[in-house]
Amino acid sequence: MVISIIAVLAGMLLPAIGLVRKQARMVNCGSNLRQVGIALTVYKQEHDDSFPESLRSLFDPTKAALLEPGEAKILFCPSDPFRGQGKGSDKFNRSGLTSTDLLEELWTPEQPCSYLNEVSGVEISAAQLSWFGPAAEIGALPPTPTSYNPTPTNPSWWQGKAHQQKSGYPDPTSPTPWALSNFPMIRCYWHEEWSSTNSRSSQRVVNLTWGFNIWQSIPYWEHQVNPEVPF
Numbered sequence: 001m002v003i004s005i006i007a008v009l010a011g012m013l014l015p016a017i018g019l020v021r022k023q024a025r026m027v028n029c030g031s032n033l034r035q036v037g038i039a040l041t042v043y044k045q046e047h048d049d050s051f052p053e054s055l056r057s058l059f060d061p062t063k064a065a066l067l068e069p070g071e072a073k074i075l076f077c078p079s080d081p082f083r084g085q086g087k088g089s090d091k092f093n094r095s096g097l098t099s100t101d102l103l104e105e106l107w108t109p110e111q112p113c114s115y116l117n118e119v120s121g122v123e124i125s126a127a128q129l130s131w132f133g134p135a136a137e138i139g140a141l142p143p144t145p146t147s148y149n150p151t152p153t154n155p156s157w158w159q160g161k162a163h164q165q166k167s168g169y170p171d172p173t174s175p176t177p178w179a180l181s182n183f184p185m186i187r188c189y190w191h192e193e194w195s196s197t198n199s200r201s202s203q204r205v206v207n208l209t210w211g212f213n214i215w216q217s218i219p220y221w222e223h224q225v226n227p228e229v230p231f
């Protein structure tokens with residue numbers, strides 16, 4: 001009798017413990033992203049309001065060491081089973097997006113790292129230019145050379161995202177700047193829930209935003225803000 005009561009109580013408690021652990025990992029992840037945001041803020045102030053080539057370069061001693069080497073641990077989410085070593089497809093497939101959206105190039109300069117860097121210095125590919133606004137506008141942005149691409153044809157991701165943030169693109173109903181508090185810069189896809197049949201049962205992405213706060217969204221965050229935005 002006593003044992004069965006304990007079994008019932010334990011059965012009630014274990015899912016709750018699991019939930020607390022998941023939430024603790026999300027808080028820990030948000031804490032990482034907040035510290036990345038502080039490092040990015042300092043970097044921007046010291047580099048004419050531009051973003052670094054990659055999050056890894058925040059730790060490069062040749063580039064104004066903003067963080068101690070040991071602090072690179074803030075680039076690893078506690079819910080990331082690959083500890084930052086997974087390939088881009090390992091990470092991004094979990095977002096439920098299609099193979100054409102893999103964005104391998106956004107992960108590559110960051111290896112090893114758990115996070116997707118939307119303000120990366122990598123060049124926007126020709127196929128992705130339309131994501132950032134009318135060709136006349138995005139084409140007018142000057143490409144910024146980086147150490148891994150000294151002769152880019154198109155602007156970098158951070159330039160495209162800065163333009164999109166200010167223009168409100170692709171919001172067709174309100175072409176005004178996106179709110180700083182929910183426009184993502186760095187994103188973590190390791191907190192989504194998956195069923196035994198490998199289908200996604202919840203969509204939880206942890207974002208460091210343009211306003212340097214932490215915001216939880218769905219993968220297509222624009223639709224959480226405004227369902228009118230076209231895919």
Ligand SMILES: [Zn+2]
Nearest residue numbers: 029077188190
């Ligand atoms: Zn995370």
